[in-house]
Amino acid sequence: MEIKTLGCCLLLLLSLLATPSFSQLGSEALSESDQTTVDPDLELTLSPEPHTTTIPQGKDKDKENEKEPTPLTHEPNNNEEPDVEPTQDTEEKESYIENAEEPDVEPTEHTKENESDNHGEPDVETTSTPKEKESTPTPKESEMCSYKCASEPTPKLANPRLEGAYKALRALKKSIYSDPNGFTSNWEGPDVCSYKGVFCAKSLDNANILVVAGVDLNHGDIAGHLPSEIGYLVDISLLHLNSNRFCGIIPNEIKNLKLLYELDVSNNRFVGSFPEVVLELPQLKYLDLRYNDFEGELPSGLFDKPLDAIFLNNNRFHSTIPENIGNSPASVIVMANNHLYGCIPASIGKMAGKLDEFVVSYNELSGCLPEEITMLNTTKVFDISNNKFMGDLPQGMEHMKSIEVLNIGNNKFRSKVSKTVCTLPNLKNFTCSYNFFDAQDPECMINALPGVAIDGRKNCLPREPNQRPEKECRIALSKKVDCNAGCRPPTYSHSPKLDQPKKETPQTPTPHKPTVSRRLLRPILPRHHLLL
Numbered sequence: 051m052e053i054k055t056l057g058c059c060l061l062l063l064l065s066l067l068a069t070p071s072f073s074q075l076g077s078e079a080l081s082e083s084d085q086t087t088v089d090p091d092l093e094l095t096l097s098p099e100p101h102t103t104t105i106p107q108g109k110d111k112d113k114e115n116e117k118e119p120t121p122l123t124h125e126p127n128n129n130e131e132p133d134v135e136p137t138q139d140t141e142e143k144e145s146y147i148e149n150a151e152e153p154d155v156e157p158t159e160h161t162k163e164n165e166s167d168n169h170g171e172p173d174v175e176t177t178s179t180p181k182e183k184e185s186t187p188t189p190k191e192s193e194m195c196s197y198k199c200a201s202e203p204t205p206k207l208a209n210p211r212l213e214g215a216y217k218a219l220r221a222l223k224k225s226i227y228s229d230p231n232g233f234t235s236n237w238e239g240p241d242v243c244s245y246k247g248v249f250c251a252k253s254l255d256n257a258n259i260l261v262v263a264g265v266d267l268n269h270g271d272i273a274g275h276l277p278s279e280i281g282y283l284v285d286i287s288l289l290h291l292n293s294n295r296f297c298g299i300i301p302n303e304i305k306n307l308k309l310l311y312e313l314d315v316s317n318n319r320f321v322g323s324f325p326e327v328v329l330e331l332p333q334l335k336y337l338d339l340r341y342n343d344f345e346g347e348l349p350s351g352l353f354d355k356p357l358d359a360i361f362l363n364n365n366r367f368h369s370t371i372p373e374n375i376g377n378s379p380a381s382v383i384v385m386a387n388n389h390l391y392g393c394i395p396a397s398i399g400k401m402a403g404k405l406d407e408f409v410v411s412y413n414e415l416s417g418c419l420p421e422e423i424t425m426l427n428t429t430k431v432f433d434i435s436n437n438k439f440m441g442d443l444p445q446g447m448e449h450m451k452s453i454e455v456l457n458i459g460n461n462k463f464r465s466k467v468s469k470t471v472c473t474l475p476n477l478k479n480f481t482c483s484y485n486f487f488d489a490q491d492p493e494c495m496i497n498a499l500p501g502v503a504i505d506g507r508k509n510c511l512p513r514e515p516n517q518r519p520e521k522e523c524r525i526a527l528s529k530k531v532d533c534n535a536g537c538r539p540p541t542y543s544h545s546p547k548l549d550q551p552k553k554e555t556p557q558t559p560t561p562h563k564p565t566v567s568r569r570l571l572r573p574i575l576p577r578h579h580l581l582l
Contacts, residue, residue, distance in 0.1 A: 207240050208260060214282035215262035216242050221279035228273035253285060261285035268292040281306035288312040300325035312336040316361065324348060329355050340364050353378040363387050376400030384409040393417035399425040407431040414438060418533035424449050433457040435481065441531045447471050460484040464527060469493040472504065483507040486526045
């Protein structure tokens with residue numbers, strides 16, 4: 051009986067020992083067919099848990115056990131961590147897919163169980179150190195950061211008008227080719243009121259908002275051009291660009307500057323015809339275009355515009371003086387150093403009481419002076435030197451009582467220099483040199499009057515030093531004076547007599563426009579040197 055019991059125990063022990071080898075055989079059979087689908091129930095019955103198998107199977111069996119998880123997991127990225135032995139839970143596909151997004155982090159059993167329960171939720175604990183990940187962002191995250199920084203919008207300014215001014219000034223700076231003195235070096239950021247040369251003030255129509263009221267870049271030696279965005283400076287009352295190297299043309303968008311009072315673009319390199327767009331500025335009073343390369347005709351609308359100062363000197367204008375010059379209320383008109391030809395229109399007499407300075411020197415103007423100039427009783431500077439005026443001085447010049455500087459030098463005037471001119475009450479400088487005057491009153495002799503500088507050189511005055519040769523005077527004075535150039539009709543064959551009745555208030559004759567044929571007969575001289 052005891053022998054039978056012992057035999058049964060041995061048989062039971064042998065069957066238990068044979069069970070692992072049978073499972074190993076089943077595992078080897080499964081590893082040979084990678085494409086065969088494993089039944090989950092069969093897998094649970096055939097594959098013993100690693101922790102319950104305690105009997106060693108030898109070196110060959112251990113190698114086989116190390117290779118067993120590979121065919122069951124079907125994971126392509128297991129080669130990335132060859133030194134880590136995967137557990138049974140890593141064989142599940144769902145757990146690996148959830149962890150595949152972070153291949154550099156080694157998961158533990160605890161994190162895998164949480165991942166399988168949470169189905170890939172982002173709040174999963176890992177064994178990696180979070181601080182190391184934050185301190186070394188991936189290149190993808192860095193690219194995203196730089197893109198956000200580049201796409202940040204421009205800070206919003208206090209009001210839309212400042213935003214428009216910011217846009218205009220930024221475009222102006224981009225249009226600058228050279229700024230050797232760094233005049234616009236601080237033109238950065240949205241605080242336009244801190245820019246050098248930019249002035250802000252309260253808006254005229256709303257005292258609660260601040261606007262850009264003026265731009266002054268005078269003497270900056272800046273090279274560039276004016277962009278069309280200049281039209282966004284709708285609140286400026288002055289634009290000063292004097293003494294720079296701006297080139298090109300004045301953009302049409304400047305007409306949007308409805309409050310512009312002063313426009314000074316002198317001493318630059320602007321070109322083209324007269325910028326008539328500036329005549330559309332309703333508040334403009336001061337216009338300075340001198341020392342540029344503007345050319346062509348002067349528009350008649352220039353003198354219908356209520357300007358106070360007109361500076362056009364040192365350009366390339368080739369034009370007559372428009373007949374409506376007398377319509378201008380300007381106190382200063384300077385058109386020297388151009389190619390102006392023709393006569394001074396008689397309408398200039400309408401500027402009596404308004405015109406303070408009239409300068410047209412260094413041009414090609416001709417004809418006789420209109421008597422209407424004697425009506426300019428408030429004019430202080432009258433300079434018509436270096437032209438081709440001829441004939442005698444008009445009667446009634448004693449009415450020009452405000453004259454301080456009278457320059458008629460380098461023309462073809464003749465006859466007598468009267469004391470009515472030399473004794474004007476405010477006269478300080480009288481230049482009549484390089485003409486053909488052949489007589490003068492004693493009051494007009496050099497050093498005759500204290501406080502009055504008189505220059506009478508190179509005339510035909512007898513017994514005066516430094517005069518023209520007698521032969522040259524005889525030839526010039528023998529020619530008949532023709533005032534039919536459009537300034538005034540030829541009333542006299544020679545200089546008018548001073549003993550004739552004076553006109554208390556000269557009447558303005560109807561302007562006489564010269565014919566085309568006469569204009570074509572006038573010689574056009576090459577451009578002279580710039581002396582102003």
